[in-house]
Amino acid sequence: MSGHRRPSGRARRDRAAVLRDLGEFPLIDRIARAARRAGVAPPALGIGDDAALLASRPGEDWVVSTDARVEDVHFRWRTDAPRTVGRTALAAALSDLAAMGARPRGFTWAFAAPDSLPLPAFDGLLAGLLFESRRHACPLVGGNLTRARETSLVLTVLGGVPRGRALRRRALLGDRILVTGSLGGSALARARAESEGKPVRCIPEPRLRAGRALARIAAVRGCIDVSDGLAADLAHLIGPDRHCPLDPARVPRPRGFDAACRRLGLDPDALVLSGGDDYELLFALAPRGPSAAALSRRLGTPVSELGRVAEGPPTAAGTGFAHFAPASGTCR
Amino acid sequence: MSGHRRPSGRARRDRAAVLRDLGEFPLIDRIARAARRAGVAPPALGIGDDAALLASRPGEDWVVSTDARVEDVHFRWRTDAPRTVGRTALAAALSDLAAMGARPRGFTWAFAAPDSLPLPAFDGLLAGLLFESRRHACPLVGGNLTRARETSLVLTVLGGVPRGRALRRRALLGDRILVTGSLGGSALARARAESEGKPVRCIPEPRLRAGRALARIAAVRGCIDVSDGLAADLAHLIGPDRHCPLDPARVPRPRGFDAACRRLGLDPDALVLSGGDDYELLFALAPRGPSAAALSRRLGTPVSELGRVAEGPPTAAGTGFAHFAPASGTCR
Numbered sequence: 001m002s003g004h005r006r007p008s009g010r011a012r013r014d015r016a017a018v019l020r021d022l023g024e025f026p027l028i029d030r031i032a033r034a035a036r037r038a039g040v041a042p043p044a045l046g047i048g049d050d051a052a053l054l055a056s057r058p059g060e061d062w063v064v065s066t067d068a069r070v071e072d073v074h075f076r077w078r079t080d081a082p083r084t085v086g087r088t089a090l091a092a093a094l095s096d097l098a099a100m101g102a103r104p105r106g107f108t109w110a111f112a113a114p115d116s117l118p119l120p121a122f123d124g125l126l127a128g129l130l131f132e133s134r135r136h137a138c139p140l141v142g143g144n145l146t147r148a149r150e151t152s153l154v155l156t157v158l159g160g161v162p163r164g165r166a167l168r169r170r171a172l173l174g175d176r177i178l179v180t181g182s183l184g185g186s187a188l189a190r191a192r193a194e195s196e197g198k199p200v201r202c203i204p205e206p207r208l209r210a211g212r213a214l215a216r217i218a219a220v221r222g223c224i225d226v227s228d229g230l231a232a233d234l235a236h237l238i239g240p241d242r243h244c245p246l247d248p249a250r251v252p253r254p255r256g257f258d259a260a261c262r263r264l265g266l267d268p269d270a271l272v273l274s275g276g277d278d279y280e281l282l283f284a285l286a287p288r289g290p291s292a293a294a295l296s297r298r299l300g301t302p303v304s305e306l307g308r309v310a311e312g313p314p315t316a317a318g319t320g321f322a323h324f325a326p327a328s329g330t331c332r
Numbered sequence: 333m334s335g336h337r338r339p340s341g342r343a344r345r346d347r348a349a350v351l352r353d354l355g356e357f358p359l360i361d362r363i364a365r366a367a368r369r370a371g372v373a374p375p376a377l378g379i380g381d382d383a384a385l386l387a388s389r390p391g392e393d394w395v396v397s398t399d400a401r402v403e404d405v406h407f408r409w410r411t412d413a414p415r416t417v418g419r420t421a422l423a424a425a426l427s428d429l430a431a432m433g434a435r436p437r438g439f440t441w442a443f444a445a446p447d448s449l450p451l452p453a454f455d456g457l458l459a460g461l462l463f464e465s466r467r468h469a470c471p472l473v474g475g476n477l478t479r480a481r482e483t484s485l486v487l488t489v490l491g492g493v494p495r496g497r498a499l500r501r502r503a504l505l506g507d508r509i510l511v512t513g514s515l516g517g518s519a520l521a522r523a524r525a526e527s528e529g530k531p532v533r534c535i536p537e538p539r540l541r542a543g544r545a546l547a548r549i550a551a552v553r554g555c556i557d558v559s560d561g562l563a564a565d566l567a568h569l570i571g572p573d574r575h576c577p578l579d580p581a582r583v584p585r586p587r588g589f590d591a592a593c594r595r596l597g598l599d600p601d602a603l604v605l606s607g608g609d610d611y612e613l614l615f616a617l618a619p620r621g622p623s624a625a626a627l628s629r630r631l632g633t634p635v636s637e638l639g640r641v642a643e644g645p646p647t648a649a650g651t652g653f654a655h656f657a658p659a660s661g662t663c664r
């Protein structure tokens with residue numbers, strides 16, 4: 001067989017292959033090769049040793065977060081492109097580093113799947129992970145492969161943050177509450193995709209740069225990323241004994257959002273309060289801290305002020321998503 | 333209701349409960365409470381924030397490893413006690429830190445399960461994890477909960493190692509190959525449990541102290557933990573272009589091992605070469621390094637010398653376990 005025909009023959013074979021045709025170690029090699037091709041080399045010692053080794057920098061603490069994506073809970077093979085599933089998984093995990101003000105240093109990927117999973121689905125997931133990995137300079141440093149009845153990805157992201165500067169979930173009485181970007185867009189995209197029977201394709205943008213900028217501002221008292229929905233994550237930020245009265249009209253939303261919601265028969269205010277997966281940063285600022293306009297310039301992204309932390313428990317409002325909860329509705 | 337009766341009422345209710353009766357956030361609270369009760373407080377900021385924060389020590393690099401346990405692949409609810417599943421999962425993950433010479437600093441636990449999982453199974457897993465967590469001073473610092481069709485645990489362990497001292501998978505020509513403890517015991521226990529229809533109960537002992545001691549010995553060239561089986565892990569340690577002739581008679585085995593194997597109709601030599609899950613440390617030593625006896629004293633555990641690294645590819649021998657491989661046999 002001539003040299004130039006081999007790749008296409010191999011590509012054809014790969015399209016028809018399933019995981020069991022390769023086996024664990026060839027799959028690990030495949031991941032390592034793809035990572036090298038994508039130009040995301042692990043910092044010290046990565047894929048293929050007992051564990052990954054990451055050089056720590058002086059004066060830096062480590063931040064670690066774990067996030068899982070399960071077939072038919074967080075994504076559906078029937079509608080979602082594997083590459084989108086991979087991109088979304090890493091982007092969402094990195095959002096937790098953004099919310100701590102950390103810089104990504106690496107991630108591990110634990111992958112479980114039936115051995116009948118088509119190789120192109122595996123390759124798509126991997127390509128999506130490596131795309132975000134490269135974009136955010138967060139190399140794949142290790143992981144685990146195992147067979148299972150359903151597909152799942154567990155990503156553990158590691159980051160570094162200057163000592164004592166990590167953004168925690170915290171807010172004091174009287175603090176101003178602000179948010180980056182706009183909310184509700186992700187929930188609307190999901191609703192629209194469902195109504196049109198099309199795949200959901202809204203890959204989150206982890207606010208890593210904004211998070212690091214917030215960590216450098218002394219007046220920033222605490223931060224969380226909006227993954228469960230504004231009302232729910234606000235409660236996580238300020239704690240059970242405080243609340244922050246929210247005027248839905250002040251919550252920033254994408255252009256044309258309200259009209260698009262109404263066309264789908266959805267309440268736009270409810271969606272910005274309770275729709276999750278926007279991955280914007282919600283943060284608490286000391287009363288005398290910078291204005292929203294000054295913060296927008298400093299963070300390089302729009303910032304809106306939502307209200308102030310008040311005494312007393314919260315009033316009833318939209319609630320976020322909780323796993324295992326009896327009323328958990330949409331595909332998450 | 334009087335004070336002393338409440339716990340028993342609650343305990344009775346918990347025994348009959350399943351995950352969906354609690355929901356995600358109460359389960360997270362349950363984990364945090366159990367961790368506090370077990371006396372394993374996270375080092376800086378753990379469960380309940382966006383990410384865990386771990387203080388890094390001067391002159392120390394970070395080691396990270398991810399390990400997964402899936403229902404009906406690595407354990408069976410029908411036969412295995414939840415506490416044993418939890419203990420085994422963390423002990424096996426920590427073995428990867430041992431093989432790098434690292435000291436544990438913390439772990440994250442991603443848990444996926446059907447919402448019909450009985451709460452006592454969850455509590456048992458948690459108790460097993462926290463037992464090993466406490467034993468090895470490795471606090472639970474974060475994780476993720478999600479529903480899924482089958483149960484799985486993904487543990488990511490983090491450790492610290494003095495800069496430049498991490499033990500890698502490496503061996504040079506002429507290096508002596510040694511191993512801690514004995515091999516085959518885990519495979520024999522599995523075989524015995526299967527033949528008697530009893531639950532498998534052989535919780536690995538991660539060789540953390542021995543690993544750290546090896547990392548301090550300059551003559552130690554490389555190290556791996558024996559999880560896939562001696563022959564397979566030896567190949568991982570020395571690479572594809574070298575081999576190490578093994579005399580099965582020199583491989584250390586538990587007392588009474590050969591007779592017990594024969595009673596079950598098993599070949600003891602095959603079992604010590606290919607049986608996995610022993611989690612002993614297999615390491616390469618420069619020719620003029622200390623004797624096995626001197627190492628035994630230094631490591632506080634028996635050490636046996638198996639052979640020397642020779643040129644050329646390996647000869648056929650027992651093979652280890654690989655996920656997704658067509659011939660993957662036992663429950664792993």
